[in-house]
Amino acid sequence: MGNLDLNLIRTFVMLYETRSVTVTAEQLFVTQPSISYALSKLRDVFKDRLFIRTKGGMEPTATAQQLYSELSRSLSMIENTITNVQSFDPAKSQKCFRVAMTDLGEMTLLPSIFARLQKEAPNVELEVVPLEIEKVDEWMSSGKIDAVICSRHLESQSIERHIIRKERYVCIINDKFSPSPQALTMEQFMSHRHAVVTKSLGHGAAEEALAHLGVKRKVSLKVSHFSTLPSVLEKTGVMTILPFKIATLFTENNALKIYELPFEVADFEVALHWQSRHNNSSSHSWFRELIIQSLSEY
Structure with a gap:
C-alpha cells in the first residue's frame, strides 16, 4: 500500500466517476497513456x-x-484540507471556474455575476457551459463544472443547493395577434400555435401540466434556446411559455403581451447547485458567495 500515492487515488476516483480513460485524462490534464499506467499500478x-x-x-x-x-x-478530505491551508486570494488568483446555465441564465444572471467577478477577481476566468439537464449529475461528479444554476431540483444526495429566487410561468405573444380579453382562456390558448423550448434546459413543467390535463397544444416550432424567441414572436402569431422575469425582459424591446396561464403550473425556484465535497473549499466557497451576493438584489 506504500505505492498508493495521492495521484493514484485521484486517478482511481476520477476513472470510477467518469468511466472513461479519455475524460479522466482531460480532467486531470494528463495523457491517456499516463492514466493507463496509473491503472496498471x-x-x-x-x-x-x-x-x-x-x-x-x-x-x-x-x-x-x-x-x-x-x-x-479520503480524497475529498485531503484536497479540502490542502485547499484550506493554502490561502485563496481572489485578487491574485488565476483559477478558472465553470458554471452551467441556460441561455436565459446568460441573459439575465450572467451580467451581474461577471461584473462582480471582474471587480473582485480580475484575473479569474469564468467559463459558462450550456446546460444539459440530463448530464448535470455526471458533470458535477466528474468535475467538469463547479456549479450549476437551474430551475430543476437535482436529486443527488451529494449536491447542495441555495435558492436564488422564485419564479412563475406565463404566456407571451405578439400584441398584434393577442386575444382581446385581459385574461387568456384555455380555449384561446389551445386555438393558437405555439413555440416550445427543449426540455433539456429544465423547463418542462408546463408540458407536464398539460399532459396531466390530457390536452396537447399545437406546436409549430421547437427551439433549443430561449434567446431566439423574441425575433420569432415579433414576426409571427405563435404563443410561447416563459418564466415571468424573462418574459418581462422580452417585452421591453418588443411589442409583446404577457398573459397568465389559463391552467395551473406550479411556481419554481431558480437555485445554485454544487458538490457537497466542495463545502469546505475556500476557493469554491468564495465563488459560491460571489454568485449569491451578485444576484441577491436580482
Missing part, C-alpha cells in the same frame, strides 16, 4: 482488474466498488 497494488473495458465504458469490478466510497471520501 493500481491493479498491482490491489491485485484486481478494478475496471473492465466494455461498450458502455470502464465498468468497475466489485473490488473497485468497495474501494470507491472510502477512497473518494
